[in-house]
Amino acid sequence: xxxxxxxxxxxxxxxxxxxxxxxxxxxxxxxxxxxxxxxxxxxxxxxxxxxxxxxxxxxxxxxxxxxxxxxxxxxxxxxxxxxxxxxxxxxxxxxxxxxxxxxxxxxxxxxxxxx
Amino acid sequence: xxxxxxxxxxxxxxxxxxxxxxxxxxxxxxxxxxxxxxxxxxxxxxxxxxxxxxxxxxxxxxxxxxxxxxxxxxxxxxxxxxxxxxxxxxxxxxxxxxxxxxxxxxxxxxxxx
Numbered sequence: 434x435x436x437x438x439x440x441x442x443x444x445x446x447x448x449x450x451x452x453x454x455x456x457x458x459x460x461x462x463x464x465x466x467x468x469x470x471x472x473x474x475x476x477x478x479x480x481x482x483x484x485x486x487x488x489x490x491x492x493x494x495x496x497x498x499x500x501x502x503x504x505x506x507x508x509x510x511x512x513x514x515x516x517x518x519x520x521x522x523x524x525x526x527x528x529x530x531x532x533x534x535x536x537x538x539x540x541x542x543x544x545x546x547x548x
Numbered sequence: 549x550x551x552x553x554x555x556x557x558x559x560x561x562x563x564x565x566x567x568x569x570x571x572x573x574x575x576x577x578x579x580x581x582x583x584x585x586x587x588x589x590x591x592x593x594x595x596x597x598x599x600x601x602x603x604x605x606x607x608x609x610x611x612x613x614x615x616x617x618x619x620x621x622x623x624x625x626x627x628x629x630x631x632x633x634x635x636x637x638x639x640x641x642x643x644x645x646x647x648x649x650x651x652x653x654x655x656x657x658x659x660x661x
Contacts, residue, residue: 466648476592476637476651488646523591532648534580534599534641539591 435459437540439524445546446514454509454543456524463530465507466537467499471520482507483530514547521545550575552640554652561628562660569655571638572620578640581614581621582649587634595636596623628659 437458446452458465467479481489482501496518498510507524524540551574561567571581579600584592598605598612598621605612609628614621621640625632635656639649 464648475635475654478648478651481648483646489648532641532646534582534649536582536594536597537649539593541591 439540443544451512456507458526462526462528464527466525468523469520519547550650552650552652558656560658567625569623573640577642580641583623584637585634633659
């Protein structure tokens with residue numbers, strides 16, 4: 434499959450569960466991103482990885498834990514989430530490891546519901 | 549850091565009319581300005597971008613204008629069609645350096661047939 438893929442596409446979890454979101458890019462890009470999309474904050478940047486190193490963490494609560502084992506894969510580990518964490522989680526990638534201005538390619542997102 | 553403001557938050561136009569969405573930015577070092585379109589239930593996708601060495605760029609029915617002095621840029625869609633209905637996001641970024649894109653809050657465009 435080409436582009437940026439995300440699994441699962443939908444996830445329902447309780448507040449005590451632990452789950453992980455997965456993102457994979459098939460574009461040979463060097464930077465990857467996690468965004469949270471909700472009605473209140475349409476595109477909220479969470480984490481940025483460049484060449485597998487985290488370069489930005491936008492004051493995200495520790496119940497969200499990212500992992501980037503290689504430049505093609507990005508995970509978001511979730512534990513003890515709150516109902517307000519329910520949102521669409523979008524992964525994106527871009528070519529330049531220095532994050533210089535270039536197109537971000539988004540995945541289809543994971544629709545997360547926390548009960 | 550960069551701050552991007554986008555207006556209006558919602559916009560309704562009749563099919564065939566033009567639509568204009570405006571954004572302002574705060575960081576004078578920003579010189580890359582993309583626009584993304586997100587249709588309902590789909591991912592955001594780049595539709596057009598502009599760099600600071602030009603003042604206007606066109607691609608068929610869409611155009612973007614940039615005023616670096618005033619620090620604002622706009623998306624213009626002419627002869628709107630129902631398939632233009634979507635949420636549009638502007639963004640800004642310095643052209644170099646370790647700074648990711650900063651997005652506006654989006655504009656929900658509805659084209660009424």
